[in-house]
Amino acid sequence: xxxxxxxxxxxxxxxxxxxxxxxxxxxxxxxxxxxxxxxxxxxxxxxxxxxxxxxxxxxxxxxxxxxxxxxxxxxxxxxxxxxxxxxxxxxxxxxxxxxxxxxxxxxxxxxxxxxxxxxxxxxxxxxxxxxxxxxxxxxxxxxxxxxxxxxxxxxxxxxxxxxxxxxxxxxxxxxxxxxxxxxxxxxxxxxxxxxxxxxxxxxxxxxxxxxxxxxxxxxxxxxxxxxxxxxxxxxxxxxxxxxxxxxxxxxxxxxxxxxxxxxxxxxxxxxxxxxxxxxxxxxxxxxxxxxxxxxxxxxxxxxxxx
Amino acid sequence: xxxxxxxxxxxxxxxxxxxxxxxxxxxxxxxxxxxxxxxxxxxxxxxxxxxxxxxxxxxxxxxxxxxxxxxxxxxxxxxxxxxxxxxxxxxxxxxxxxxxxxxxxxxxxxxxxxxxxxxxxxxxxxxxxxxxxxxxxxxxxxxxxxxxxxxxxxxxxxxxxxxxxxxxxxxxxxxxxxxxxxxxxxxxxxxxxxxxxxxxxxxxxxxxxxxxxxxxxxxxxxxxxxxxxxxxxxxxxxxxxxxxxxxxxxxxxxxxxxxxxxxxxxxxxxxxxxxxxxxxxxxxxxxxxxxxxxxxxxxxxxxxxxxxxxxxxxxxxxxxxxxxxxxxxxxxxxxxx
Amino acid sequence: xxxxxxxxxxxxxxxxxxxxxxxxxxxxxxxxxxxxxxxxxxxxxxxxxxxxxxxxxxxxxxxxxxxxxxxxxxxxxxxxxxxxxxxxxxxxxxxxxxxxxxxxxxxxxxxxxxxxxxxxxxxxxxxxxxxxxxxxxxxxxxxxxxxxxxxxxxxxxxxxxxxxxxxxxxxxxxxxxxxxxxxxxxxxxxxxxxxxxxxxxxxxxxxxxxxxxxxxxxxxxxxxxxxxxxxxxxxxxxxxxxxxxxxxxxx
Numbered sequence: 001x002x003x004x005x006x007x008x009x010x011x012x013x014x015x016x017x018x019x020x021x022x023x024x025x026x027x028x029x030x031x032x033x034x035x036x037x038x039x040x041x042x043x044x045x046x047x048x049x050x051x052x053x054x055x056x057x058x059x060x061x062x063x064x065x066x067x068x069x070x071x072x073x074x075x076x077x078x079x080x081x082x083x084x085x086x087x088x089x090x091x092x093x094x095x096x097x098x099x100x101x102x103x104x105x106x107x108x109x110x111x112x113x114x115x116x117x118x119x120x121x122x123x124x125x126x127x128x129x130x131x132x133x134x135x136x137x138x139x140x141x142x143x144x145x146x147x148x149x150x151x152x153x154x155x156x157x158x159x160x161x162x163x164x165x166x167x168x169x170x171x172x173x174x175x176x177x178x179x180x181x182x183x184x185x186x187x188x189x190x191x192x193x194x195x196x197x198x199x200x201x202x203x204x205x206x207x208x209x210x211x212x213x214x215x216x217x218x219x220x221x222x223x224x225x226x227x228x229x230x231x232x233x234x235x236x237x238x239x240x241x242x243x244x245x246x247x248x249x250x251x252x253x254x255x256x257x258x259x260x261x262x263x264x265x266x267x268x269x270x271x272x273x274x275x276x277x278x279x280x281x282x283x284x285x286x287x288x289x290x291x292x293x294x295x296x297x298x299x300x301x302x303x304x305x306x
Numbered sequence: 307x308x309x310x311x312x313x314x315x316x317x318x319x320x321x322x323x324x325x326x327x328x329x330x331x332x333x334x335x336x337x338x339x340x341x342x343x344x345x346x347x348x349x350x351x352x353x354x355x356x357x358x359x360x361x362x363x364x365x366x367x368x369x370x371x372x373x374x375x376x377x378x379x380x381x382x383x384x385x386x387x388x389x390x391x392x393x394x395x396x397x398x399x400x401x402x403x404x405x406x407x408x409x410x411x412x413x414x415x416x417x418x419x420x421x422x423x424x425x426x427x428x429x430x431x432x433x434x435x436x437x438x439x440x441x442x443x444x445x446x447x448x449x450x451x452x453x454x455x456x457x458x459x460x461x462x463x464x465x466x467x468x469x470x471x472x473x474x475x476x477x478x479x480x481x482x483x484x485x486x487x488x489x490x491x492x493x494x495x496x497x498x499x500x501x502x503x504x505x506x507x508x509x510x511x512x513x514x515x516x517x518x519x520x521x522x523x524x525x526x527x528x529x530x531x532x533x534x535x536x537x538x539x540x541x542x543x544x545x546x547x548x549x550x551x552x553x554x555x556x557x558x559x560x561x562x563x564x565x566x567x568x569x570x571x572x573x574x575x576x577x578x579x580x581x582x583x584x585x586x587x588x589x590x591x592x593x594x595x596x597x598x599x600x601x602x603x604x605x606x607x608x609x610x611x612x613x614x615x616x617x618x619x620x621x622x623x624x625x626x627x628x629x630x631x632x633x634x635x636x637x638x639x640x641x642x643x
Numbered sequence: 644x645x646x647x648x649x650x651x652x653x654x655x656x657x658x659x660x661x662x663x664x665x666x667x668x669x670x671x672x673x674x675x676x677x678x679x680x681x682x683x684x685x686x687x688x689x690x691x692x693x694x695x696x697x698x699x700x701x702x703x704x705x706x707x708x709x710x711x712x713x714x715x716x717x718x719x720x721x722x723x724x725x726x727x728x729x730x731x732x733x734x735x736x737x738x739x740x741x742x743x744x745x746x747x748x749x750x751x752x753x754x755x756x757x758x759x760x761x762x763x764x765x766x767x768x769x770x771x772x773x774x775x776x777x778x779x780x781x782x783x784x785x786x787x788x789x790x791x792x793x794x795x796x797x798x799x800x801x802x803x804x805x806x807x808x809x810x811x812x813x814x815x816x817x818x819x820x821x822x823x824x825x826x827x828x829x830x831x832x833x834x835x836x837x838x839x840x841x842x843x844x845x846x847x848x849x850x851x852x853x854x855x856x857x858x859x860x861x862x863x864x865x866x867x868x869x870x871x872x873x874x875x876x877x878x879x880x881x882x883x884x885x886x887x888x889x890x891x892x893x894x
Contacts, residue, residue, distance in 0.1 A: 039423055090607055106423065107369065111563055112606045114556060118599030126593070235552070239434070246427065277442040284431040284438075291428050292416045486759055494748040494769045495758035497737070501745040504734035511694060511728075513720035513749030513809055522755055568736070 006149040011268045017156045017225065019264020020163040024218035025241030026248070026256040027170065028211030034187035034251050035207045038109045042083055042117035043215055044238025048231060050076050050216025051223035052124060058139055065139065069162065069220055076216025080208040087112040088204070124231035132228040141224045155225040162221060166214055167257070179206050187251070215241075236280060240267075243287040247294075262286075326477050335470060343469045347541055349581040350480045351534050356561040356577035357487045357570060358530035363559065364568040365491045366523040367503025369426035372433020373558050376528040378440055378550025380406040380535025385453040385545055386446075395459050395466075395540045399479070399533060406532025409436070411525045418520050421506070433555055440547040452546025455539045476537055483530050488570050490526065499523055500568070560602040566609075645708055647672045647813060647844055648693065653702035655688050662688040664868035665702070670813070670846060675839040677855030677876075678848045680865035681889055686848050687729065689865065690817060694726050695719035707812065721750055725811030727802040729818045729848075735791035739782055740773060742790050742801055746808030747772040776808035780834075796827050800834075807838075814838070815846045820854050832858050852889075856880065864888065 025047060032040045053075035054068045063071075091108045141155035174180035182203045185193040194200050218237070223229040244263055248255025263283055270279040334342055355377055362370050380402035387393040387401060417428040440447050447453070458467030459475045466475045490496060501509035502516050510516050539545050557580065565576025580598055587597060646669035655663040663685045670676050680686050691697040693704055695716040704711050711719050720726075725746070734742050747769040757765055777783045780800040785793065790801060799819060806814055816835070820828045836858050839845050849855045855862055856876045864872040864879060866888035872879055879885055 039427075087603075108606055110369070110423070110426070111559075112603055115560070115599050115603035115606065118553075118556065119596055119603065122595040122599060126596070239430070242427065243431075246424075275442070278438065281435060281438050284435045287431045288417070288428060288435075291420055291424055489761075490755055490758050493758035494744055494753045494766060495755055497741045497744050498748045498753070500737055500741065501734050504736060505732050507696075507716075508728065508732040508734070509745065509749070510716040511696070511720055511726055512746050512805065513717050514745065515717050515752065526755060 006151070008272070009150045010152065011272045012265060013150070013152050013156050015265035015268030016261065017159045017264070018268060019261035020159050021218040021222050022237060022240050022244055022264055023257040023260035024163055024166060024214045024221075025237055026244040026260045027167075027253055028215040029241050029245045030248070030251065030253055030256045031183065031187075031207050031211040033245065035183060035190075035204055036088065036109070038088070038106045039113075039242070040083070040088075040208075040211075041110060041113040041238075042087065042120065043211075043241065044234030044236075045117045045120040046076055046079050046083070046212045046215040046234070047219035047222075047237055048124060048229075048234035049079050049120070050219030051229045051233060052128065052231075053216070054220035054223060055133060055135065055229050058136060062136075065141070065158075065224070068139070068224075069217060072216045072220035073213045076213040076219075077209045079216065080210075080212025081205060083113070083116060083212065084205050084208040087116045088208075089201075092201075092204075121231050121234075128231060130231055132230040135224055135227045135229065139224055140227045142227070153225075155221075159221050159225065162217060166217060170210070170214070170253075173210065179203070183207050183210075240283045243283045243290075246287060247290045323481075326481060327474070331470060331473060334473060338469075340469060343473055345582070345585050346473060347476045347537075349578055350476050351538055351541075352558070352561065352577040352581050353574050354480045354483050354534040354537075355531055355558050356565070356573040357484045358527040358534070359558050359562050360565075360568075360570055360573035361487055361491055361499075361530070362523045362527040364562055364566075364570075364573060365496055365503065366499040366520060368520060368524065369423075369429075369559075370524075370527070370555075371426050371430040371552075371559065372436070372555055373429075373527070373531055374550045374552070374554035375433035375436035376406045376410055376531040377535045377538070377554070378545075378547070379409050379436060379528075380532025381539040381545045381550070382440060382447060382453070382535070383532065384536035384539040385455045388455050388457050388539075389453060394457050394463070395536070396462050398540070399536045402536035402539075403529040403532040406535065407525045407529035410528030411521065414521050414524045418517055418524065430552070430555075433552065437547060437551055440550065447547075450547060452544055452548075455543050455545065457540065458543065459540050472541060476541060479533065479537060483533060484570070484574065487530060491570055503568070557598065560598060564601060564605045646670060647674075647707055648846075649703075649705040650689075650693070651703045651705070653689070653692055653704060654700045655685075655692055655697060656700045661868050663692060663865075666865070666868075666870045668863055668870060668873065670844060672812075672844055673842060674844055675835070675858065675860050676846045677859035677862040678846060678865065679850070679852055679855050679862060682850065683867075684865040684888075685868040686850075686865055687817065688868075690726070690815060690848050694724055694815065717749070720809065723809075723812035724815065725806040725809045725813070726815045727799075727806050727817055727819060729821060731795075731798050731802060733790045733793075733798050733801050733805070735789075737790055738786065739788050739790055739793065739801055740777065740786040743776050743782075743804045743808045744769060744773045746776065746805040750809045772808050772810060776804040779807055779838075780804040796823060799823070799831070803834075811843070813844045813846070815848065817848045818850055819847070820849065820851060828854060 025043065028043055028046070029040065032038065032043075050072040054072045057063060057068055057071045088109050091105050091112065141158050142153040145152050145154055145157070172180075174184055182193065182198045183206065185196070185198055186200055186203045186207075190200060193203070219234065222237070223233075240263055241260065244260035245256045247259035247262075248257070263286060266286070267279045267282050270282045330346065334346060355373065359370060359373050362368050362373075383402040383405040384395075384398035387398045393401075413432045417425065417432070420428050441449055443449070458465065459472050460466055461475070466472060491499070498509070498514050498519055501512065501514055502519060506516050538549070561576035561580050562573050563576070564579060565572030565574070580601065583601070584595070584597060587593070648670040650666055650668045653663055653666045654661060666685075666689060678686055678689065688697065692699055693711075695711060695714055695718070699712050706719070706722055706724060709722060711722065714722075734745065737745075751765060751769050751772070753765055753769065774783065777786055780803055782797065782800060782804060785797070790798065793801060803816070803819070819831055819835070823831060832854055835845060835847065839858075847855055847859060856879075859876060861874065862872070862876055862879045863870060864882070864885050866884075871884045871888060872882045874882070
């Protein structure tokens with residue numbers, strides 16, 4: 001087998017694009033887990049909502065692609081805000097650290113976010129039907145582009161570009177802005193952050209907003225890339241993003257991004273060599289292996305045993 | 307407890323027995339519509355699934371997100387044994403339970419040391435992997451086409467596939483299993499499992515073999531789920547991977563949560579509620595599934611302990627289900643067995 | 644003769660910190676030993692080394708002749724070492740009876756088949772132990788109560804009852820007097836003496852000297868991870884090293 005066979009390079013590019021969208025989602029997971037120590041099971045539905053927001057706008061107004069992405073971002077921000085208020089806030093009855101990171105809080109929010117995700121998915125099915133909705137042809141980002149011997153599509157570049165822009169934006173947000181600093185402070189030490197006057201509640205909302213914007217962006221990008229949008233589309237990428245977060249060590253954003261890329265690439269390779277039906281097995285296999293052999297994640301600094 | 311002293315302990319079990327084995331079948335027979343029988347059987351199977359999940363999630367406190375997959379392993383075992391080896395229900399019933407338990411045991415070996423959310427995620431992944439096998443191993447499981455199960459319910463060659471006979475068979479198996487789960491969870495064994503749920507490190511310091519007990523709870527619950535799968539396969543005569551996907555696991559979890567984590571009567575009521583409510587609300591059409599999510603959400607929000615919290619449920623079981631809790635005349639107490 | 648508990652050159656390192664540094668000590672059958680030391684002396688770490696919560700970095704711990712290094716916590720517990728926790732760790736959503744029964748079922752394991760088919764003898768043994776332990780701490784009348792509903796002082800006794808239900812050979816109490824007022828502390832002291840009088844070997848880990856000095860036969864003193872004194876309370880009270888550790892260099 002010639003590794004430089006254009007076909008494999010092409011698969012590599014597809015894997016990278018896929019991995020980038022997982023990375024965008026994984027960041028949302030990681031941010032929320034860092035701040036609240038909880039898993040947000042409705043993150044996959046945010047992704048779906050982003051895709052549907054784009055679809056609705058396309059069918060209604062036929063705007064340029066950039067506008068579609070912005071609409072998805074806006075919906076993502078709104079959905080993140082509502083999700084936090086609905087499924088997470090009611091269970092934060094006390095604000096001391098013990099109850100902020102308590103097991104009871106984790107489990108009830110896990111279940112409540114699960115319940116919210118069921119409601120959202122079923123509601124989408126009622127409104128849009130459970131079948132795949134196809135994206136109008138002119139919006140598909142799969143125009144072939146020739147790079148040397150390899151044929152890529154515009155989508156690969158768009159996903160790479162948008163993802164890179166969002167990663168840089170996130171980096172800027174986390175290190176240079178007040179809200180980013182408070183997100184980092186709260187995830188390091190919620191009680192300490194509270195004592196120095198950071199509004200924990202507001203920070204948590206902002207974390208959900210930022211994380212959900214990234215998830216929604218991933219949703220619309222994948223929707224346009226593959227041209228299929230359906231209510232259950234968020235479930236599998238949600239799991240994969242989660243896997244990336246666990247592999248990356250739960251609290252490490254670079255770790256999550258790298259692992260998301262690894263996942264995306266290995267999946268597209270699996271599709272090439274085995275069959276697409278089995279490719280999901282890769283993610284689950286990675287997850288189990290990571291949990292067993294690298295309990296701290298591949299890049300993790302150590303994990304809390306609560 | 308004093309209020310119930312006058313009421314003998316056998317009243318509630320007998321009432322439930324009469325309801326399940328006399329009143330309900332009478333009602334079903336008087337309507338004699340296949341649809342009603344189907345609903346009743348489905349509800350019973352989910353009662354068993356919910357009760358088996360109660361053992362691992364409610365009692366041992368392990369959040370299990372892949373339970374439906376073990377239900378599927380049981381159903382596929384039954385279907386394959388029937389179509390490939392020609393075995394009947396008499397054999398597939400125990401074998402389905404055993405195969406599901408064996409699979410659970412094997413996957414539990416490496417994962418049982420994981421705690422809290424890591425365990426939940428591992429069970430999710432395991433459930434999805436099993437689902438992928440059912441979906442993609444086409445030569446063996448026929449993939450998305452599913453399998454037609456050629457044999458109905460029977461016992462040692464005696465056919466039980468009439469409507470009423472089917473109902474009685476399903477009810478008998480489910481009641482037997484639920485009683486067994488009741489005995490497991492309301493015993494000192496169950497107390498040891500509960501201590502793991504409450505504080506596993508502390509339970510460890512009390513000499514409780516936490517890892518081994520978790521394995522046992524996980525394997526046992528898979529056994530009962532497998533039994534439910536065999537009932538389902540022979541009852542409906544057709545199974546496909548869609549019956550065992552992630553959302554089914556969540557449905558079972560919702561039953562346990564709505565009923566009250568840690569409470570077996572709660573798990574049973576939760577299952578009945580989440581199966582019968584959507585049927586009763588058929589007029590709402592597509593809104594049924596939203597109802598499931600809403601009921602789950604609202605019950606977490608407003609009834610954090612579920613319909614029957616652990617405590618009230620324990621009292622109920624102690625007083626009613628023959629789990630003796632009394633002190634003898636000479637002052638030596640007898641706990642519950 | 645061999646000691647019930649032998650600690651030989653035990654050390655435990657956390658990163659660069661030696662929390663327990665080359666400690667050698669022993670406890671004999673039937674003794675009531677106090678383990679004291681200022682904050683951060685390594686008492687709790689030493690305790691966790693004995694009960695198997697934390698593995699040793701170096702040295703050995705033997706219980707009744709059996710090395711317990713590297714054994715799982717529950718194995719150590721079943722050998723006969725039972726403990727209570729400094730920050731109360733009762734099982735809040737279980738009844739008082741069920742809480743205590745966990746101690747009994749930990750050492751008299753009941754398997755799923757026993758539970759299913761009712762091995763009556765084993766169940767009776769568990770229930771007898773549980774009631775005996777409840778009797779010993781005087782909690783029988785609240786046996787049906789939820790543990791979370793008990794007042795703080797009672798929960799301390801509940802923890803002790805749970806440890807007693809294991810029928811241990813060696814009981815370690817981790818700061819049992821913390822959070823109790825003077826009357827309660829006196830009651831507790833009398834109770835511990837009574838337990839000891841019934842032949843139980845007890846180690847009392849305490850931050851505060853008074854309780855230890857009043858009831859223990861022998862006192863071990865730790866400071867910055869090292870054992871600095873070991874002897875009867877009268878001697879410890881005069882020991883310059885102990886005074887220095889507790890009161891500062893000038894004492």
